[in-house]
Amino acid sequence: MSKLQAKMSEIARTIRMSQVWRSIFRHTYQDTPRNRALMILSNVFLHLHPVKVRPASLRYKYTWGLGGLSFYLFLILTVTGVFLMFYYRPTVENAYWDMKDLRFVVPFGTLLRNLHRWSAHVMVLLVMLHMASVFYRSAYKPPREYNWVVGVILLLITFLLSFTGYLLPWDQLAIWAVTVGTNMAAATPFLGSEGPFSIVTPESDARFILLGSKLVGQAGLLRFYVLHCVLLPLVFLVFVSVHFWRVRKDEFSAVPLPPEEERKKQVRPEEWAKAHPEEMQKKVFTWPNLVSREFVSALVLTAILTAWSLLAHAPLEELANPNKTPNPSKAPWYFVGLQELLVYFDPWIAGVVLPTLILVGLIAIPYLDKNPRGVGYYNFRDRKFATGLFTFGFVLWFILIFIGYYMRGPGWEIFMPWEPWDHFRAPRSTALHSLPNWGGFLFLLAYAGTGIALWKIKLQGFFKKQGLGPLGSAVVIVFLLAMFFVPVKIILRNFFAIKYIVSFPAFNLNV
Amino acid sequence: MKRSIWNWLFLISSFGLGFMAGVLLWQELFPEWAGVQREYNHRLAQVTGDRSKAWAFPKVQQIHLPELKRTDRCVTCHAGISNPKMADQPQPFRTHPNLGIPGFLEKHPFNEIGCTVCHHGQGSAVEKKAAHGPVPHWEEPLLAKGLIVGTCTTCHQNTDELKGAERLKQAMVLFKEKGCIGCHNLHSKGMVVGPELAETFTKSSDQFDFKYIRGEKTVSHWVEEHFRNPQAVTPGYPKLGAPETPMPNYGLSEEEIRLLTALTISFSSEEESEEHPIPARYRVAAASKPVEAVTYASKVEQGAAVFEKYGCIGCHGPQGRGGIKNKNMDMGEEVPPLTYVSDGYSKEEIKEIIREGRYPARSNREGLAPPLWMPSWKGKLSDEEIDAVAEYLFSLNPDKPKASAS
Numbered sequence: 001m002s003k004l005q006a007k008m009s010e011i012a013r014t015i016r017m018s019q020v021w022r023s024i025f026r027h028t029y030q031d032t033p034r035n036r037a038l039m040i041l042s043n044v045f046l047h048l049h050p051v052k053v054r055p056a057s058l059r060y061k062y063t064w065g066l067g068g069l070s071f072y073l074f075l076i077l078t079v080t081g082v083f084l085m086f087y088y089r090p091t092v093e094n095a096y097w098d099m100k101d102l103r104f105v106v107p108f109g110t111l112l113r114n115l116h117r118w119s120a121h122v123m124v125l126l127v128m129l130h131m132a133s134v135f136y137r138s139a140y141k142p143p144r145e146y147n148w149v150v151g152v153i154l155l156l157i158t159f160l161l162s163f164t165g166y167l168l169p170w171d172q173l174a175i176w177a178v179t180v181g182t183n184m185a186a187a188t189p190f191l192g193s194e195g196p197f198s199i200v201t202p203e204s205d206a207r208f209i210l211l212g213s214k215l216v217g218q219a220g221l222l223r224f225y226v227l228h229c230v231l232l233p234l235v236f237l238v239f240v241s242v243h244f245w246r247v248r249k250d251e252f253s254a255v256p257l258p259p260e261e262e263r264k265k266q267v268r269p270e271e272w273a274k275a276h277p278e279e280m281q282k283k284v285f286t287w288p289n290l291v292s293r294e295f296v297s298a299l300v301l302t303a304i305l306t307a308w309s310l311l312a313h314a315p316l317e318e319l320a321n322p323n324k325t326p327n328p329s330k331a332p333w334y335f336v337g338l339q340e341l342l343v344y345f346d347p348w349i350a351g352v353v354l355p356t357l358i359l360v361g362l363i364a365i366p367y368l369d370k371n372p373r374g375v376g377y378y379n380f381r382d383r384k385f386a387t388g389l390f391t392f393g394f395v396l397w398f399i400l401i402f403i404g405y406y407m408r409g410p411g412w413e414i415f416m417p418w419e420p421w422d423h424f425r426a427p428r429s430t431a432l433h434s435l436p437n438w439g440g441f442l443f444l445l446a447y448a449g450t451g452i453a454l455w456k457i458k459l460q461g462f463f464k465k466q467g468l469g470p471l472g473s474a475v476v477i478v479f480l481l482a483m484f485f486v487p488v489k490i491i492l493r494n495f496f497a498i499k500y501i502v503s504f505p506a507f508n509l510n511v
Numbered sequence: 512m513k514r515s516i517w518n519w520l521f522l523i524s525s526f527g528l529g530f531m532a533g534v535l536l537w538q539e540l541f542p543e544w545a546g547v548q549r550e551y552n553h554r555l556a557q558v559t560g561d562r563s564k565a566w567a568f569p570k571v572q573q574i575h576l577p578e579l580k581r582t583d584r585c586v587t588c589h590a591g592i593s594n595p596k597m598a599d600q601p602q603p604f605r606t607h608p609n610l611g612i613p614g615f616l617e618k619h620p621f622n623e624i625g626c627t628v629c630h631h632g633q634g635s636a637v638e639k640k641a642a643h644g645p646v647p648h649w650e651e652p653l654l655a656k657g658l659i660v661g662t663c664t665t666c667h668q669n670t671d672e673l674k675g676a677e678r679l680k681q682a683m684v685l686f687k688e689k690g691c692i693g694c695h696n697l698h699s700k701g702m703v704v705g706p707e708l709a710e711t712f713t714k715s716s717d718q719f720d721f722k723y724i725r726g727e728k729t730v731s732h733w734v735e736e737h738f739r740n741p742q743a744v745t746p747g748y749p750k751l752g753a754p755e756t757p758m759p760n761y762g763l764s765e766e767e768i769r770l771l772t773a774l775t776i777s778f779s780s781e782e783e784s785e786e787h788p789i790p791a792r793y794r795v796a797a798a799s800k801p802v803e804a805v806t807y808a809s810k811v812e813q814g815a816a817v818f819e820k821y822g823c824i825g826c827h828g829p830q831g832r833g834g835i836k837n838k839n840m841d842m843g844e845e846v847p848p849l850t851y852v853s854d855g856y857s858k859e860e861i862k863e864i865i866r867e868g869r870y871p872a873r874s875n876r877e878g879l880a881p882p883l884w885m886p887s888w889k890g891k892l893s894d895e896e897i898d899a900v901a902e903y904l905f906s907l908n909p910d911k912p913k914a915s916a917s
Binding site: 108299302318 | 520524750786
């Protein structure tokens with residue numbers, strides 16, 4: 001036996017010493033500090049990590065692994081997506097029936113499609129949560145402002161990836177969700193044929209660029225397919241590379257937390273770290289400490305997604321039929337909040353202006369929030385204004401999604417989630433009226449005046465203390481007023497039966 | 512030894528994934544249809560005495576018909592449909608019966624017409640529940656036995672003389688007897704009091720209100736229930752001021768309900784469908800019969816024929832004897848019988864009412880509008896036909912002498 005063992009280890013040694021082996025694996029696997037460093041340094045994929053990290057970065061309660069898991073979902077989606085492409089033809093004649101084939105006869109086709117669908121939903125959710133977690137631990141503050149901007153762009157691309165994929169099954173769910181979405185593009189001011197101050201025809205407006213047609217059809221399907229499978233993933237990769245590169249260059253933001261007794265004395269981590277510079281220098285090897293946690297997180301997510309895919313099939317409704325409009329037609333869930341706003345605003349506001357303001361507002365956050373506190377840990381106490389506003393917007397976004405997705409039935413009427421949809425229920429309509437335009441202008445002036453008053457009375461000193469100039473202050477006030485305009489309008493309509501504040505039907509311009 | 516949370520997570524997810532991989536592999540290796548096909552192969556081996564047939568490797572079978580935009584995988588389980596040796600086997604293994612029609616099987620080669628064109632159901636599915644239905648989002652579940660005859664009209668343009676379609680002929684007699692066309696449009700010919708009949712089975716199930724119906728949410732179930740008791744299925748929306756359905760309750764028997772449902776399916780099957788086109792060569796044209804010029808012995812006889820042809824019977828009853836309820840209409844909440852019409856109206860007045868139509872007065876002013884009304888027949892009936900009908904109606908009065916030849 002020992003002879004055999006000796007023989008075997010001899011063979012193993014020969015293999016390990018061979019030129020081929022050593023050309024591939026540059027170091028041995030003995031657990032030495034040098035090898036731990038080399039594991040990261042000599043691996044093209046792992047070297048996105050630093051060799052050593054602060055132990056604070058390892059706490060899952062810090063990042064919850066949301067960024068890494070979002071990217072892992074992108075990988076799952078790429079792999080399952082490529083396999084799906086083997087079976088899918090983006091034509092009106094075939095697309096739907098290819099879905100049926102995947103469901104019934106392609107080996108593991110159901111699993112592929114379910115995994116792809118559920119991963120896409122989870123990715124959209126995790127990317128949003130990742131943004132929130134980055135916000136709450138101030139990880140966007142200098143020097144990481146620009147990476148936040150890249151992150152917002154990645155959020156947008158994630159939405160677009162998911163939205164373009166939504167059309168591909170070519171069922172009723174798909175074409176009507178995309179119809180809702182692209183009709184909003186037609187409401188763009190100036191560039192949409194149905195928007196205010198339209199300067200284009202339906203054959204040359206923003207919707208036509210998206211769909212290659214006025215309606216969702218073959219041209220739109222092909223465009224969405226190319227966007228979904230080629231263009232958007234490429235753009236995503238470019239931006240995600242920048243995103244990772246920046247994280248690598250700027251380091252993880254996590255700061256060491258002070259010991260329990262210090263925290264009880266309200267000592268902030270950044271102060272404590274300043275007093276204990278050696279704590280900031282304490283680092284551990286990324287391999288295996290961080291890499292193993294990432295691996296297990298990915299494994300857990302994979303298990304959850306697989307279980308989900310086993311238990312629930314990706315939805316596939318009837319074959320797309322442009323002549324049969326389902327009631328209600330809903331946008332994909334992450335856009336349902338905006339669709340819900342269509343109750344309160346004209347499409348050009350709900351579908352174009354508000355999303356643009358949200359994106360621009362998010363991008364502006366690191367340049368407007370000059371408060372240096374809270375970088376690298378969850379801090380709400382020292383940044384009440386910032387976290388308050390952000391939380392308000394974030395929660396409002398999800399409340400609107402919840403109402404739109406779970407509480408709206410036929411005719412976009414309110415139905416409680418447990419109520420069955422009655423397509424023939426009498427609509428709960430109330431007679432709405434619009435303010436006269438002079439009254440509307442007065443109202444808007446008063447609203448703006450409230451903002452200015454708020455600034456003069458409450459916020460001026462606060463902004464000054466933070467080092468925010470007059471321009472920055474004005475921008476903050478404008479975004480603040482814009483965000484609160486949403487609940488104001490909701491209250492005006494639901495409690496005062498006011499449809500428009502000001503209205504110029506001649507220009508298609510109603511607010 | 513105390514393990515960290517990461518160790519636990521690793522162990523649980525790994526075992527979970529391993530287990531799920533096993534389940535997935537099992538589902539892939541032993542699907543429902545493979546078991547059925549193995550059983551079929553065994554039975555085939557027994558019947559033919561060829562043992563080797565029992566060990567054939569199960570695989571998905573399909574009839575792929577790009578022209579019809581159909582792929583029917585029903586034959587994966589129903590593998591014996593064209594094998595005459597399997598005639599005595601139970602479903603799903605047995606041969607497709609010839610329905611007692613000589614030459615039926617030869618004229619309907621399954622590899623050219625598939626299955627779902629006649630039987631409906633989800634052809635692409637290979638799971639029993641999804642294939643037969645009803646399942647959500649598949650609007651054409653497998654048709655019940657008595658209803659399959661309704662799809663003959665998909666190809667056969669005239670079923671009057673068609674063997675095996677006798678039930679449609681029976682149903683058509685009933686259709687004329689009840690005067691359906693007096694209120695309904697059929698292929699845009701008829702009246703507009705009720706909905707177009709040919710569209711019934713091209714609608715999706717959520718265009719129907721299932722609030723007052725128990726059981727499956729399929730169009731055929733709705734239609735059957737509606738035949739059984741129209742007012743119970745569509746009682747209207749009194750709060751919205753919408754009265755109950757004008758469809759009279761004819762007290763149909765179960766068999767009549769089946770017949771009329773099949774007939775309604777046949778109307779929809781005649782419609783061109785973009786989703787499932789029928790190539791021209793599949794169509795069986797109606798045998799061209801010379802149109803016989805009908806001559807009537809008298810104006811009254813012609814009027815009786817017109818009265819029947821345009822479905823006046825539907826509301827006014829056979830020979831205008833009435834008997835159809837019309838909620839909240841004056842004169843006893845009933846469509847007026849026409850027997851004594853000559854007592855109250857002149858012929859000119861009658862013709863005017865036929866031409867222009869009439870909305871009935873309400874017995875209770877605050878109540879809902881009566882669901883039925885007299886539509887305008889101007890443009891549908893020629894002046895000659897209106898004359899004849901008026902003549903016929905005047906002949907109905909038993910108190911007056913029949914010979915009103917003046």
